[in-house]
Amino acid sequence: MIKSFVSLSRCISRVSYRFVPRALSTEATDEIFDDKNYDSIAKSVLHGTTTGHDLLVLQPYVKWGPQKKINTKADLELEEATALVSTLASWSVVGQMVVPLESIEKKKVFGKGKLEELKQLVRKNKKINGVFISLKYLTLSQKRELETLFRVPVFDRFTIVIQIFKENAVTKHAKLQVALAELPYIRNLLLSETSNVQLGSGMSPEALRCTLHARETKLKEEMKKCQIYHHTLEKNKQQRKIPLVAVVGYTNAGKTSIIKALTGEKKLQPKNSLFATLDVTLHQGLLPSRLKVLYIDTVGFMSDLPESLLECFVATLDHVAYADAILHICDGSHPDLVRQRDHVFKTLQGLRNLPPNFLDRVVTVRNKCDKPQTDVTFEDDLPVSATNGTRLAFLQKIIESVVMQTTNRKVMVFKVPMGGEEAQ
Incomplete structure (x- = not known):
């Protein structure tokens, strides 16, 4: 038979x-990513996140209204937030709590009473050297206000997840994707508020735009060279069946x-x-x-x-x-x-x-x-x-x-x- x-x-x-290679083997070279001007900008926003931190993790949740999430619970979101931190080498969670909100759009995120409570908690616990607020992103003014209050760096989900991506990216293609992903975040965070907030890098808005544009152009040119791998997938699909x-x-x-x-x-x-x-x-x-x-x-x-x-x-x-x-x-x-x-x-x-x-x-x-x-x-x-x-x-x-x-x-x-x- x-x-x-x-x-x-x-x-x-x-x-x-014909078997297609399992992964893009092109190694990422340091020359592509080395950029002292850009590094100073990123450091002012991301706080040199390669050093690791012992974090207080705060999971905000909206109690009612259109911003209230469905199909989940706040404690489950908090569990995911702490898992994100635990994924990073040399990072740890030293405290965690769910914080109810009426809205996530306040200038300092939390209400006056809750802010005072959190300030005392952070300042009294010497183990806490950073605060992770598990929101998609914080505005630059929110970050600055909270950092002034807490006297430690403040992170949002972007800064934590992008650090995980950086630690796990091995190939050139993956590193390029991560490098490109953080550019819009930094651009939107800084250029949307430069008239009200002094840039930590000391650059003028014009110099900042030029630096970000030059880096984006260079990264996109390198990314085009990596597309052959993905074209190989489609070619294999069409020709080899x-x-x-x-x-x-x-x-x-x-x-x-x-x-x-x-x-x-x-x-x-x-x-x-x-x-x-x-x-x-x-x-x-x-x-x-x-x-x-x-x-x-x-x-x-x-x-x-x-x-x-x-x-x-x-x-x-x-x-x-x-x-x-x-x-x-x-x-x-x-x-x-x-x-x-x-x-x-x-x-x-x-x-x-x-x-x-x-x-x-x-x-x-x-x-x-x-x-x-x-x-x-x-x-x-x-x-x-x-x-x-x-x-x-x-x-x-x-x-x-x-x-x-x-x-x-x-x-x-x-x-x-x-x-x-x-x-x-």
């Missing part, structure tokens, strides 16, 4: 496969662990940390019918990312639009599953150049079913465990079904005589 693949548009008796399976999900949901379990690739080393993967990487696997596929590991999703970080992040997901199947990996044991799941679907639907039947290609996988599960269930989710292999064989069959449908393939079985010409 012989099993072979038949494309409905064209019969294929034998396909020649190897199906692509994109693996997406909220950060630390277990995407890399699932890929390792499906491919058996021993060199893959999943990490229990946020944003452990920053580069698009490819990993070859086989479906039950012996059809070769390439699994694409991607950057993890996270809510409440500033726009410049989100744009950088979405740019790495362009290949999802032409993937033949998309695995959406959820952490079934996470108490904030609903918010994480909704955020991933919302981000996917906002991607560029999506085919009309895009959602038909998405398979939602509820990973970590070997751990205690949340009470929330979704009918279409497939519970699996990358750790002990539960239902992975069934997952492979589901992937194969989607790939066959998307690529217009069929699996056909032929009975042939033993020793006959057909079997040779």
Whole structure:
């Protein structure tokens, strides 16, 4: 009995496969990123965040009104905020609390009474040498006002997440993405308020604009040179006919662990940390019918990312639009599953150049079913465990079904005589 693949548009008796390198190997050179003028600007805003800090983590939440979040709880957001800090080497959390607000648009974020309480807390605790306010971003005037009050550096989600990206970026492409992502933040923060706030770098607004523009131009020119890797993905898809399976999900949901379990690739080393993967990487696997596929590991999703970080992040997901199947990996044991799941679907639907039947290609996988599960269930989710292999064989069959449908393939079985010409 012989099993072979038949494309409905064209019969294929034998396909020649060429494996695409797993990651862009071009090393990042220091010359590209060295810029003393820019470094002085960034330091005035980011506080030299390579040194590490012992932080008080504050999670603001709006109690009511249009700014109140749904599908989550403040303590779950606080848990994510502390996990962000713990991801960084030489950073630690020495205190944490949820702070109720009426609005996040106040000049000093918090009300007068709460500010006095926080000021006393920070000044009395000598272990605290920084405050992380888990909002998407703070304005420059908010940062300056709070730093004057607390007498320690103040960080928002952007400054923490960008530091994680910097620590985890290895390849030239990843480092360029991170470097480009922080430019809009610094530009908007400084140039929007230069008439009222003195720049820590001592530059005039005109000099600042020129410095930022020159750096952006240089980085974008280097980024163009890296596009060959992403073009290789599309070329492989069009010319070699190897199906692509994109693996997406909220950060630390277990995407890399699932890929390792499906491919058996021993060199893959999943990490229990946020944003452990920053580069698009490819990993070859086989479906039950012996059809070769390439699994694409991607950057993890996270809510409440500033726009410049989100744009950088979405740019790495362009290949999802032409993937033949998309695995959406959820952490079934996470108490904030609903918010994480909704955020991933919302981000996917906002991607560029999506085919009309895009959602038909998405398979939602509820990973970590070997751990205690949340009470929330979704009918279409497939519970699996990358750790002990539960239902992975069934997952492979589901992937194969989607790939066959998307690529217009069929699996056909032929009975042939033993020793006959057909079997040779």
